[in-house]
Amino acid sequence: MLELHHVDTFIHHHRIIDHVSFSIEPGSIVGLIGPNGAGKTTIMKTILGLTKFTGQISIDQQPITENDHHALASVGALIEHPAIYPFLTGRQNLVLYAHDPHDLENLVRILQMTNYIDHPSKGYSLGMKQKLGIAIALLNHPRLVILDEPMNGLDVEATICVRQLIQHYADQGTAFLISSHILSELQKVMTQVILINQGRVIVNQPIADFNRLNHQDYHLTVEDPTVTAQLLTSHHIPFKRNDHQFVVDRHTIFTIQDLFAEHHLYLQELAPVETNFEQIIVRILDEQRRSA
CATH class of the missing domain: 3.40.50.300 (P-loop containing nucleotide triphosphate hydrolases)
Structure with missing residues (x-):
């Protein structure tokens, strides 16, 4: 058009x-x-x-x-x-x-x-x-x-x-x-x-691609948080933990899923952390200015 x-x-x-x-x-x-x-x-x-x-x-x-x-x-x-x-x-x-x-x-x-x-x-x-x-x-x-x-x-x-x-x-x-x-x-x-x-x-x-590429973190909800924390730590995967829920970087989620499958651990939930759209735009502009 x-x-x-x-x-x-x-x-x-x-x-x-x-x-x-x-x-x-x-x-x-x-x-x-x-x-x-x-x-x-x-x-x-x-x-x-x-x-x-x-x-x-x-x-x-x-x-x-x-x-x-x-x-x-x-x-x-x-x-x-x-x-x-x-x-x-x-x-x-x-x-x-x-x-x-x-x-x-x-x-x-x-x-x-x-x-x-x-x-x-x-x-x-x-x-x-x-x-x-x-x-x-x-x-x-x-x-x-x-x-x-x-x-x-x-x-x-x-x-x-x-x-x-x-x-x-x-x-x-x-x-x-x-x-x-x-x-x-x-x-x-x-x-x-x-x-x-x-x-x-x-x-x-x-917009779907934009949202997917700019979600930096993901929520993981698991059945056994203690074993999960030990597994992530032993493989040097950074995380934040709140009871049964973990927050991890989007770049690590495929590695984490492979580890879970290998150790017979099960995910209850995997979802992107909701990010404010305005904050994403400000971050991209800041990165563009720094690179320029």
Whole structure:
């Protein structure tokens, strides 16, 4: 659905995006994450043909250029702030873009905007404007949706509603590229994670692979903790113990299972220690900075 190949973006002769390549498949929800100033919004603007770039960008196999936006006909976007006309009502803003009145009404209902959709949008709160911007991005069943901080200003109920709406559209084949600092919310829906820093992609993985590779420790629950402790100690395998439960490094779990089989010991449970997603991202960024 979307493919970037060796894309560079310069602003005032300063390289903001540095040789970025990635692709997004239909129905996937890609989280574009990174620290402030990493280049997330610039990548989104570049995809939309709003900045000059070198390299290749294509949407549904149609090339994107700075002056030819034909390929963007099936793309919905919310970048930085909702692009709404303040002296029009919310409904009038939607009518400007909508091809199908039923689609418009459906989004108004799902996003719970019925009570204020016919009021001038200049009086909307931040959250109300944000929901209107999301509705504009989702009009006409786009094949690709680009959302920059879509949860900004939303309360808990609206956040859940938007998350469910994104999942619904993705289930129907719409691809999403979403930037958000609220990683706990993004983690609940994304199928692929792209982490960038200083304009470069440093992680690009399916979320399942990312989670598996970044679980550092595992819980072991055993029937005979005394024998287990003696066995691990004798084979110089580091561990932490809490009664019948042990914590071991993920790199040792295959060796441990072989030892258990050899000594006829049985595992009651083997599971990764739940790691905070934000902590994983911070650790990866720290490692990347040290290596640089």
